[in-house]
Amino acid sequence: MxxxxxxxxxxxxxxxxxxxxxxxxxxxxxxxxxxxxxxxxxxxxxxxxxxxxxxxxxxxxxxxxxxxxxxxxxxxxxxxxxxxxxxxxxxxxxxxxxxxxxxxxxxxVAFRKDGTRQQAGITTPLQADGHLLAFDLAPGAGRKEAAALLRRWSRTAEELMAGRAPDADTGVALDAGPSSLTVTFGLGHSFFDRTGLAARRPVQLDPLPDFSADALDPKRSDGDLWIQIGADDALVAFHALRALQKDAAGAARLRWQMNGFNRTPGATAHPMTARNLMGQIDGTNNPKPSDATFDERIFVGRDAAQEWMRGGSYAVVRRIRMLLDDWEKRSRGEQERVIGRRKDTGAPLTGGTETTPMNLDATGADGLPVIPANAHARIAAPASNQGAAMLRRPFSYHDGFRDDGAPDAGLLFVCWQADPLRAFTQIQRKLDRGDALSPFLRHEASGLYAVPPAPEAGAYVAQPLLEG
Structure with a gap:
């Protein structure tokens, strides 16, 4: 450059x-x-x-x-x-x-990208360390205070992502470069009530329906404002977390925070899809930016009713605890039938490599489907959901051990789509009715956020909404 x-x-x-x-x-x-x-x-x-x-x-x-x-x-x-x-x-x-x-x-990673309106942290490759957090506006705070806060946050995020220290810096990441840091901002359903902007709230932010596997903790769900932080260095990620939390003082209060991780770049001999804590390759069927329909599936189009969201996206966030003790008692063959893919390569049980399309019609000598009817990969596949797809971008988490000694660990599931009703909700409803993986999962927290496009030079995130 x-x-x-x-x-x-x-x-x-x-x-x-x-x-x-x-x-x-x-x-x-x-x-x-x-x-x-x-x-x-x-x-x-x-x-x-x-x-x-x-x-x-x-x-x-x-x-x-x-x-x-x-x-x-x-x-x-x-x-x-x-x-x-x-x-x-x-x-x-x-x-x-x-x-x-x-x-x-x-x-x-640039805070304001040339040639695209999307915020960083959506199509950015997965980082090694991450923080998800939500804030509620302080009592008495409204539209004016929200605008000032998002202005501060946008300025701080731009400085940090460029590898520069903001004012009154803590020095936590003094010796490090940017380390692929991204900071992504979203607005929850309640934000629009708090700021007097309910009339401009998109219908895509209507609350998600209840699912049978839900055991949601309201204290760790929702929130007026949401932030996703990702970086390839843990201190750089924490530094951003601390700086943004300090910026919020007096304007917003932390509602919840979750910490996650992924494999560090370079830890494998060649680039590959990440594995989750069950040991499964996770994200094989993700839509790709090269797909002809990628933008229309993931980003809000030019004809959206809410102009301030055009070029943005919607994030669904779920804290999904994995029952690892139960899962690890199953043989590899059992695990592969639950998922519908080989554990070592991620290839479908019908053969080929990780990227080989699944043959959902293939049957074995016993006449049964090679990929079981309730296999997770079959039920979640776009072909099984009228083409519905979402961009998965999760972090794993481990928060110690529960009273029974089981690991409190799993997936901080984050997915992106132009319309949650036509993507996450449609797919999750089908999974809810018969996914073989469901008995090994517990959905414990949930959130849905409107993520506006990246601001133009000199502007801040969501400025067209707050000042339009």
Whole structure:
């Protein structure tokens, strides 16, 4: 890219050339990183190139972000080439480093994206650490206070996502780069009553119906305002959480917070779909930005009644506890029949690879469907739901152990769609009637939020709603 960070200017080093929209290998537009990328994420690669044939030592000129993303400020002072540290040192020091784990911290996601109106954190590749939290406006606070808060939050999010510290910073992430940080803001059903804007509330925000598997805790559900934080470094994610919480003081009170995680980029030999805590590959059937119908399924269209939501999306959030003790007592074969896919590769039971379409009509020698009629993958498939689809973007969670010793762990399920009634609600109703996976799950918290498009330069999230 032609744009340079302050640290790079100081070092006299230019960032790599600009990638085409969507990235070299499917990376969303607005994501910047040092070194090669796959699917928008930095991945682990070979230890590093061999020493130059002429015996010359590799150059150790590093940008601040590259240096910080490699070994940290303290480690950089003692950078060595050789032994266990040599592989990292050489890879970081050479200009054409292979895909190195140590460049994760340098990856930046733009708060305001060129060429698209969506907020970051929707199509952004899954990050290693995440926080979901909801706030209620403080007693007496209304439209004016909500606008001021969203203005502060938008300013802080833009600074943090660019790797800069906001005013009165805590210093928690002082040594780190942006680490793919994203901050995404949403508005709950009650927000419109609190701000006197009920007449402009979209019908898509009507409360979700009750499902038979629900055991919802109202204290951990809903909320006036919702925030999703994701980053590839836990301290960077916590830093954003703390900064945004401080910004809310006096204007909004924390209603609930949940912490999640995913596999760290580079932890596998090649990019692959994430696994959940049941050990299953989770998200195989996700719609892809390259799909012809992706935008109309995931983002609100230009003909939406509420103009301020055009280009935005709707997020359904569910805290789903997994009964892991019960699940882990089942054999692999039983687990695969419950899901309808192989556990090792994610391939459908009808054969092929993870991406091979399921043959829902295939039967075995016994005349029964190879993919059982109540298999989770069959029931949730778009082909079984009149083409309905949603973009799953979850985090796993583990909140210790319950009184009976069972793990309090599972999925912070987040899905995105243009219309929840035609996507999440339709699919969940069908799952509710006979999904073989349901006995191993407990839905314990729920929320539905309108997520406006990213603000234009100089504006803040939801400004057209609050000032229109």
């Amino acid at each position: 032609s744009k340079q960070t302050d640290a790079q200017k100081a070092a006299g080093k230019q960032t790599p050339g600009k990638q085409p929209a969507g990235g070299k290998a499917g990376r969303p537009a607005g994501t910047k990183a040092v070194g090669k990328q796959r699917d928008g994420r930095q991945e682990a690669g070979p230890a590093g190139p061999a020493a130059p044939a002429d015996g010359a030592a590799p150059s150790l000129e590093l940008s601040r972000r590259r240096l910080l993303g490699t070994v940290g400020a303290a480690g950089a002072a003692g950078l060595v080439v050789g032994g266990a540290g040599g592989a990292i040192g050489v890879a970081a020091a050479t200009g054409d480093a292979p895909d190195a784990l140590t460049t994760i911290g340098s990856t930046e």
